[in-house]
Amino acid sequence: MRAGYYPRLAFEGIRKNRRLYVPYILTCVGMVMMLYIISFLAEDVEKIGFRGSETLSIVPSLGTVVIAVFSCIFLFYTNSFLVRRRKKEFGLYNILGMGKRNLSIIIFYETLMIAAISLLAGLPLGILFSKLAELLLLNILRVEVNYEFFVSFRAILLTSEAFGAIFLLQLLNSVRQVRFSTAINLLHSENYGEKPSKLNWLFGAFGAILLGGAYYIAVSIKNPVSALAAFTVAVIMVIIGTYLVMISGSVMFCQLLKKWKSYYYRPNRFVSVSSMVYRMKRNGAGLASICILATMVLVTVSSTTSLYFGMEDSLYERYPREMDVDVSVYSVSDLNAERIEPIMEAIDGVNEKYGVVPENGFSYMTATVAGMVAGDEVETDSTQVNELDLSAGGLFQFYFVPLSEYNRVCGKSETLNPGEAMIYTPRAEYSPDRISFHGAGSFDIVKRLESFPTDGDAAASMAPPMVVVVPNLEDALGSLTQVALYTGDPLVTAKLVYDYDTGIDAEIQPEYSKAVGEALLGLEGDEYRVRYRTVSSREDDRQDFLGLYGGLFYLGIMLSAVFGFAAVLIIYYKQISEGYEDRSRFGIMRKVGMTDRDIRKSINSQLLTVFYLPLIFAGIHLLFAYPLIEKILTMLQLSNVGLFAAVTLICFAVFAVLYMLVYKITSNAYYNIVRGAKEERE
Amino acid sequence: MSILEVSGIKKVYTGRFGGTRVEALKNVSFSVEQGEFIAIMGESGSGKTTLLNILAALDRPTSGSVILDGMDLSRIKESAIAQFRRDNLGFVFQEFNLLDTFTLEDNIFLPLVLSGTPYHEMQERLRPIAAKLGIPGLMKKYPYEVSGGQKQRAAVARAMITNPKLILADEPTGALDSRSSDELLRLFAEVNILGQTILMVTHSVKAASVAGRVLFIKDGEVFHQLYRGDASDSEFYQRIADTLTTLSTRGAEE
Numbered sequence: 001m002r003a004g005y006y007p008r009l010a011f012e013g014i015r016k017n018r019r020l021y022v023p024y025i026l027t028c029v030g031m032v033m034m035l036y037i038i039s040f041l042a043e044d045v046e047k048i049g050f051r052g053s054e055t056l057s058i059v060p061s062l063g064t065v066v067i068a069v070f071s072c073i074f075l076f077y078t079n080s081f082l083v084r085r086r087k088k089e090f091g092l093y094n095i096l097g098m099g100k101r102n103l104s105i106i107i108f109y110e111t112l113m114i115a116a117i118s119l120l121a122g123l124p125l126g127i128l129f130s131k132l133a134e135l136l137l138l139n140i141l142r143v144e145v146n147y148e149f150f151v152s153f154r155a156i157l158l159t160s161e162a163f164g165a166i167f168l169l170q171l172l173n174s175v176r177q178v179r180f181s182t183a184i185n186l187l188h189s190e191n192y193g194e195k196p197s198k199l200n201w202l203f204g205a206f207g208a209i210l211l212g213g214a215y216y217i218a219v220s221i222k223n224p225v226s227a228l229a230a231f232t233v234a235v236i237m238v239i240i241g242t243y244l245v246m247i248s249g250s251v252m253f254c255q256l257l258k259k260w261k262s263y264y265y266r267p268n269r270f271v272s273v274s275s276m277v278y279r280m281k282r283n284g285a286g287l288a289s290i291c292i293l294a295t296m297v298l299v300t301v302s303s304t305t306s307l308y309f310g311m312e313d314s315l316y317e318r319y320p321r322e323m324d325v326d327v328s329v330y331s332v333s334d335l336n337a338e339r340i341e342p343i344m345e346a347i348d349g350v351n352e353k354y355g356v357v358p359e360n361g362f363s364y365m366t367a368t369v370a371g372m373v374a375g376d377e378v379e380t381d382s383t384q385v386n387e388l389d390l391s392a393g394g395l396f397q398f399y400f401v402p403l404s405e406y407n408r409v410c411g412k413s414e415t416l417n418p419g420e421a422m423i424y425t426p427r428a429e430y431s432p433d434r435i436s437f438h439g440a441g442s443f444d445i446v447k448r449l450e451s452f453p454t455d456g457d458a459a460a461s462m463a464p465p466m467v468v469v470v471p472n473l474e475d476a477l478g479s480l481t482q483v484a485l486y487t488g489d490p491l492v493t494a495k496l497v498y499d500y501d502t503g504i505d506a507e508i509q510p511e512y513s514k515a516v517g518e519a520l521l522g523l524e525g526d527e528y529r530v531r532y533r534t535v536s537s538r539e540d541d542r543q544d545f546l547g548l549y550g551g552l553f554y555l556g557i558m559l560s561a562v563f564g565f566a567a568v569l570i571i572y573y574k575q576i577s578e579g580y581e582d583r584s585r586f587g588i589m590r591k592v593g594m595t596d597r598d599i600r601k602s603i604n605s606q607l608l609t610v611f612y613l614p615l616i617f618a619g620i621h622l623l624f625a626y627p628l629i630e631k632i633l634t635m636l637q638l639s640n641v642g643l644f645a646a647v648t649l650i651c652f653a654v655f656a657v658l659y660m661l662v663y664k665i666t667s668n669a670y671y672n673i674v675r676g677a678k679e680e681r682e
Numbered sequence: 683m684s685i686l687e688v689s690g691i692k693k694v695y696t697g698r699f700g701g702t703r704v705e706a707l708k709n710v711s712f713s714v715e716q717g718e719f720i721a722i723m724g725e726s727g728s729g730k731t732t733l734l735n736i737l738a739a740l741d742r743p744t745s746g747s748v749i750l751d752g753m754d755l756s757r758i759k760e761s762a763i764a765q766f767r768r769d770n771l772g773f774v775f776q777e778f779n780l781l782d783t784f785t786l787e788d789n790i791f792l793p794l795v796l797s798g799t800p801y802h803e804m805q806e807r808l809r810p811i812a813a814k815l816g817i818p819g820l821m822k823k824y825p826y827e828v829s830g831g832q833k834q835r836a837a838v839a840r841a842m843i844t845n846p847k848l849i850l851a852d853e854p855t856g857a858l859d860s861r862s863s864d865e866l867l868r869l870f871a872e873v874n875i876l877g878q879t880i881l882m883v884t885h886s887v888k889a890a891s892v893a894g895r896v897l898f899i900k901d902g903e904v905f906h907q908l909y910r911g912d913a914s915d916s917e918f919y920q921r922i923a924d925t926l927t928t929l930s931t932r933g934a935e936e
Contacts, residue, residue, distance in 0.1 A: 261801040270788070270795045278783040588779045591740070592793050592840070593768025595761065 006102075010109035013089065019576060019673075020085055024078055025117055027569055031071040032122025032163055033129065034562055038063045039155040040130045041137060063555045067562060068162045072169070074566050077289070079170050081573045083177055085580065090178055104175045111174070115167040119160060126159070127151055140308070141550040200248045207244025214238045218628040231628060238295075238621060243288045246617070250276075250284030250610075267598055271589065272606035275582060283610065286574045291614035293567040294655065295621045297560040302651045303629055304556025306644040307549045313640040315545055317459050319538035321360060321499035323513060324456040326534040327520060328495040332473050332481045334529045335365040335494050342528055343496060346519040354504060354512045361500030362453045364405040367473050369480065369492045370397050370463060376432035380439070380480060380491060394428065395463040399454070400476055406469045409453060416446070416471045424449035427634060428464035435468070440478040443470065455497045456536065489531075506539050513537040568662050575666040579673030586674045596675070603671055611663055615656055622648065685847055685879055686714040686737070691746035693732050693902075706732040707743070708902035714848070714881060719874040721893035722883045723926070729902040730883045731852070737881065738771060738850050739763050751847050768793050772841030772849040776856035778833045780825040786836040787821035793844050804843075811839050815869060831862030838869060842878070849873075851882040855889050867892045887926065891919035898929060905929065 014021045042064060090103050131149055214237035217230050254277040258264050264273055276283055307314075327343050329335060351358065371378040372395050403416050414422065421443035423430065436442035449467070458465040470476040473494075483491040502509060517535040524530045586599055626648070630641060638644065693707040706729045714720055724730040735741040737748060739755050748755040750770060758766050773779075780789045787808065788795075794804045812818040815835045825833055834854060841849050851870070855863035863886075871892045874880055882893060890896045892915060898906040908925060910918050 265791065265795050265801045265804065267796050267798055270792070271783075274781075274783040274788060585781050585783060588781055589792070590764070591738075591773060591775075591779065592796075593764050594796055595764035597761075598764075598796060 006105050007109045007113075010106050010113060013086065013106065013110060014113065017082070017085060020082055020573075021114075023569060023572055023576075024082060025114055027078060027565070028075065028114060028118035028163075029122040029125065030565060031067070031075070031562075032118050032159055033126040034558065035064065035067050035071065035162060036123055036126030036152075036155050036159045037130050037133045038067055038558065039158045040126070040152045041133060043152045043154055044130075044134055045137075063558060064158070066559060070562065070566070071162070072166050074569075075166055076170065076173065078569060078573055079174070081577050083174050085577065087177075087181070100179050103178050107174045107178065108171060111167055111171040115163065118167075119163060122163075123156060123159065126155075137550075137554050140554050141546050143546075200251050203244050204248030204252065207241045207246075207248060210237045210241030211245060214241060215624040218624045221628055221631060231632065234625075234628070238625075239292055242292055242617065242621075243285065246288035246291065246613075247281050247284030250287065251280045254280045268601040268605045271585075271594075271602040275578070275585070276606065276610070279578070279581075286570060287610060287614050289570050290567050291617040291621075293563045293570070294614055294618035294659070295625075297563045297567070298618060298622050298648070298651050298655060299625060299629065300556045300563070301560045302644065302648040303633060304549075304553045305651070306640075306647045307633060307636060307638055308553035309647070310638045310640040310643045311545055311549045313643075314549075314636075314638055315538060315542060318456045318541065318545075319499075319536075320453065320456065320459075321362075322501045322509060322538050323358075323499060323516070324534075324536050324538075325498040325516065325520075326455070326457055326495055327498075327523075328493050328531040328533070330494075330529040330531055331490060332367050332477060332492060332494040335367070335473065335496070339529060340365070340496055342523060343520065343530070344498075346523060347498070347516055350512070350515045350519050354502075354508065354515065356502045356504055356512065358500035359503055361498065362409050363496060363498040364401060364409050365473075365494070365496055366405075367400040367477060367481075367492050367494045368398060369400075369477075370395060371437065372396075373430070376434045376436055378435065378437045380437065380483075396425075396428070396430075396466045397458065397461040397463045399458060399465060399467045400473055401452075401467055401469050402473050403469055403471050406452070410451075414447070414469075416469070418471055418475070420444050420446045420471070421476075422447040422449050422469040424452040424454075424467040424469075426454065426465065428466075430466060437477075437480070439483075440480045441470070441476045443468070443476075453499070455499050457497070457534075509537050509539040513540055564658075567659075571662055572666045572669070575670040576673065579670040582670075583674050583676060599674065600671065603667060603674070611660075615659060618655075619652065622652065684713040685716045685718075685751050686881070687747075687749040688712050688714075688737070689747055689749075691733070691736060691743045691748065693729075693736065693741070694744045705902055707736075710746070710899070710902070710904055712897060712904055712907075714879060717874070717877050717879055719870065719880045719892070719894045720882070721890035721896045722881065722899060723885060723887075723890050723896055723922070724899035725885065725930075728899045730899050733899065734850060734852055734883050737848075738773065739767055765797075768796055769844065770847045772844060772846035774834070774837050774841050774849065774851040774854045776853035778825070778830070778837045778857070780833055780837060780840075782825055785822050785824055786817065786828065786832075789825070789836055790840045790843055792840065797844075807843055808839070811842055814872070815839050829862070830858050831865060834858060834862065834866055835869065838866070838873075842873065847879065849878060849880045851880065851884075853884055853886075854882065855884070855886055863888065887919060887922050890922050891915050896922055896925075898925060900929060 090106075093103060093106075094100070130152075214234040217234045217237075221230055254273065257269075257273050258277055263269060325347065329339060350356070369380050371380040378396075378398070403414065406422075407413055416422070419442065421435065423435070423445055425448075433445055434442065435445060449469070452467050454465055454467065458467075468476075474481065477492055480492050481490070481494075485491055502512060504512060513535050517533065520530070520533040520535060524532060586594070589599075626645075630644060633644060634641070689711045691707055691710040692705075695704045695706055696702075710729075710733060722730050722733065732741065736743050736755075739758070742756060753766075753770075755766075780786070781792070784792065790808060790811075791804050794807070808821075809818075812821060815838060817832060817835050817839065820828055820832055820836070825836075828836075834857075838854075841851075854870075855866055858866060867889055870880055870882070874894070880893075882889065884890055894910050896908045897904055898908075906925060906929070908918075908921055913921065
């Protein structure tokens with residue numbers, strides 16, 4: 001055959017099926033664009049190098065991986081629709097004398113054309129919009145923008161490589177499908193209805209168990225530290241469970257409807273229910289995909305949005321005062337007035353220079369250690385602890401505070417007998433009446449405190465803090481004060497906490513806090529028995545917070561755009577492919593005496609039967625995931641939990657409206673295809 | 683009493699830009715009596731499919747009228763035509779036109795369901811028809827699970843279940859092997875004896891020979907017609923074959 005023949009056949013194939021190919025190619029273009037932009041940003045952020053950019057640069061890198069992997073899975077999914085549609089055409093070519101080899105060449109040219117269009121259109125669009133994306137990102141981060149424009153060749157290379165690989169995989173997959181089917185199979189591939197599997201109920205039950213298990217994990221987790229690992233497990237369980245339940249549920253549901261004679265044999269339901277039965281598994285899988293994408297969008301948007309908008313709250317939680325000074329000393333026995341004096345003097349020296357008069361300050365001595373709670377026992381030896389043990393009460397960061405310090409800071413005059421303690425647990429519950437530290441003291445809990453001015457370090461700790469007010473530090477910690485970690489540092493950190501407001505301008509604060517840090521540096525060493533000091537300020541950290549949360553927020557928006565786009569496309573393809581399948585059927589029905597109005601009604605009825613399912617399921621997923629996400633957000637220092645609830649609700653409502661709109665529009669596309677059967681005949 | 687009155691039908695197809703005019707039907711008139719079994723014969727392009735489409739109210743004639751049981755088809759509003767077709771006409775197609783999504787039973791029920799007939803009534807109507815057509819055991823099967831002959835019998839059942847005034851059959855044996863064709867034709871004859879009016883378009887002499895009367899269409903006109911009278915199937919077959927020979931030779935002379 002002549003050389004130009006195959007490309008022309010391939011091009012005609014795409015042109016004739018443009019209703020299917022145009023959205024597919026647009027998706028490819030969109031994905032290429034997204035990948036370029038996101039990898040461009042990764043490079044861009046490094047280049048600009050603003051405060052917090054180190055924290056931020058991880059976010060686009062993460063996004064690059066997520067988008068590349070997702071593109072691969074998703075394009076495979078949509079490509080399967082195309083292959084199914086094209087099989088008939090290929091079957092015809094096959095019968096007309098084209099070998100499998102020739103068909104493979106046509107497929108090769110088709111893939112090549114699509115790949116070329118996607119990259120040639122996607123990359124320039126990506127380059128075009130990358131500046132806009134950058135401006136949006138920098139705006140979210142409140143960083144000053146410059147108006148330089150550059151093209152990232154690294155991003156172009158990365159995008160081309162990733163999509164080259166994806167298209168190659170798709171080519172192999174399509175060729176495989178054509179190779180392994182006979183001409184007759186190809187011709188009739190659309191005609192056979194799906195048979196319900198005999199093991200259907202088993203799959204359904206298994207799916208339900210998976211979902212139930214995932215829900216249980218999500219609800220029962222008490223401690224955010226173990227939540228991150230469990231979250232991954234739960235997500236995988238939810239995805240598999242949703243597919244199994246939706247597919248087998250849809251099969252069962254359809255069969256049930258069919259058995260219910262007085263429901264089934266009604267003009268508007270007869271056709272819709274039977275076509276749902278005809279493709280019940282595919283239907284279930286499609287609904288499950290939509291549901292999972294919907295859940296992803298909702299989780300991403302609501303959590304990142306709450307983090308971003310709750311940032312100020314979190315910042316104030318992390319820094320109850322403008323300054324947070326932590327000075328660790330060599331051991332618990334060094335926590336006394338004599339050792340503290342030079343520290344305070346050093347700070348005062350800097351204060352004088354900057355004209356700072358500390359306000360609203362509080363300072364206290366504390367000894368802190370992390371420990372795993374099981375029942376009313378606490379194990380502080382990390383080699384004895386299995387962090388994934390979900391049934392355990394979980395990890396706490398303990399802050400031992402002597403009673404005298406508590407009374408001084410809080411202006412109280414409480415008394416404690418030996419062996420008694422008061423506790424304060426702001427972020428997690430502790431219900432037993434006793435607490436017993438392995439290798440240290442045991443205490444009856446005589447009082448649960450309403451408040452205690454915990455410092456920023458406690459707020460930033462991943463493990464929830466527990467303040468334990470004891471009569472005497474050294475008695476309480478016993479032999480633990482002697483234990484050293486393999487790094488040589490003591491297990492128990494003894495330190496002075498000093499938080500205060502400066503009363504000077506925000507712009508000078510970073511400089512001031514640096515000066516305090518330098519002044520305290522001079523105290524480190526054996527003479528003053530200071531191990532190290534941490535000086536940080538709210539203003540200092542604001543940019544880091546912005547880098548992280550702004551970046552997450554931005555990534556959240558980008559990812560939900562991608563996921564949302566994918567969900568819309570799946571709905572579209574579902575409608576279009578079903579439309580083509582149903583087209584000849586509606587032609588026959590019209591001959592038998594079905595009016596256009598009947599057809600409209602039957603389409604609407606089908607829509608109403610399945611329309612709400614993914615949305616309802618996504619809602620249920622979200623409901624069960626809520627406590628888990630809330631805990632993870634708490635770990636990321638989101639303190640305004642009410643905000644998260646509100647944002648989630650708003651997201652769900654907005655999503656529902658958009659979803660409804662998309663369904664309405666795509667069902668029109670379906671109707672137009674189905675009605676096309678009439679025009680074709682005449 | 684005549685159930686179908688076709689008078690002076692003319693159908694002209696105009697090309698897309700009004701250029702070429704094709705006269706598919708010039709002037710067709712005939713009438714069908716209640717309980718008759720009529721076959722319409724003609725070569726490809728003689729206009730018989732156009733005629734059938736007009737009789738089925740799928741297409742409208744350029745001029746002339748079709749009156750079914752006193753109702754003028756051209757007077758029925760577009761919106762009511764689907765329902766009219768459902769209530770008054772039964773269809774049997776060459777390619778069966780059964781729906782893959784339905785079992786045979788549901789395929790047969792389709793027109794009744796569209797008219798909102800209750801389930802138990804549909805069941806009662808189906809039982810005698812399925813028995814007569816010899817397919818009661820296949821009701822729960824899907825079309826792709828049964829043979830062509832069985833599919834066509836299901837299609838006949840679908841045409842009959844509404845008790846239509848007229849069954850229109852378009853090359854019903856066209857896609858069947860000879861044994862299935864014979865069975866189907868015998869079935870048509872039996873149904874016709876019970877009083878069902880049938881109008882069948884075919885170019886198979888064998889199929890036409892079971893009818894009571896054969897109309898020959900050529901170049902858009904009814905050219906000739908044959909009545910069976912007392913003739914047996916094989917005698918009638920011979921006469922039809924002779925007529926077709928005459929028709930084609932005369933066509934060649936012109």
